[in-house]
Amino acid sequence: MLEICDLYRQFNGRPVLQGISMRLKPGEYVAITGESGVGKSTLLNVIAGLDRPDRGRLVLDGEDYAALDEDALTRLRRDKLGFVFQAFHILPHLTLRQNVALPLWLKGQGGRRADRQAEHLLDAVGLGDRAESWPRELSGGEMQRVAIARALAHKPRLILADEPTGNLDPTNAARVLRLLGERIRSAGAMGILVTHSPEAARSADRVLQLTPEGLHE
């Protein structure tokens, strides 16, 4: 369960998030839409523990972010969160298979099983035959699909996706959205998808609109 209660965040005196509350149950997948600059990425960053709110409460599976120091937040991110962000960090000196297996290695799950899981995910994003390729050999959309495969590898409790289909053609966008939805629902995980695309938003169970007044259906 993710509980967000009355979150505030401002930058240089300019309020961005003003009293955001929301609750996500296991297996729930929501899309957040809203005008450019309204604070969608800011909200995801706060939920990701990459940015601290000025006020408000965040609790993921009983863990209150306010009680966690930086090391504990890093562990929470590594173990429980899967990110698909605009600025994805694919490591250039690892093959695609190694990049996707990385979150499993970080959890101490290496070896053949991690390799198989990585290959399975690459296959699901349409890159099954590219497992031994290097990131520099990929197009932007292919990189984005690797980032999505990697975000899902360690079966995170909470998946945060910021415009995951931004660079993709319709076929690959549909493939990625299907994979995200399947993973979240079948694992009883939770998902938050930030998008400007009405089609992508429709793949979630609920669509929430972020406005300066708050988050509402």
Ligand SMILES: Nc1ncnc2c1ncn2[C@@H]1O[C@H](COP(=O)(O)OP(=O)(O)OP(=O)(O)O)[C@@H](O)[C@H]1O
């Ligand atoms: N670190 C920061 N310092 C100062 N201002 C910031 C910072 N991060 C975000 N902002 C400001 O907060 C506002 C919300 O930004 P945010 O990126 O969350 O919007 P968004 O809804 O995701 O927009 P878009 O749809 O264009 O990606 C913007 O006006 C932005 O300039």
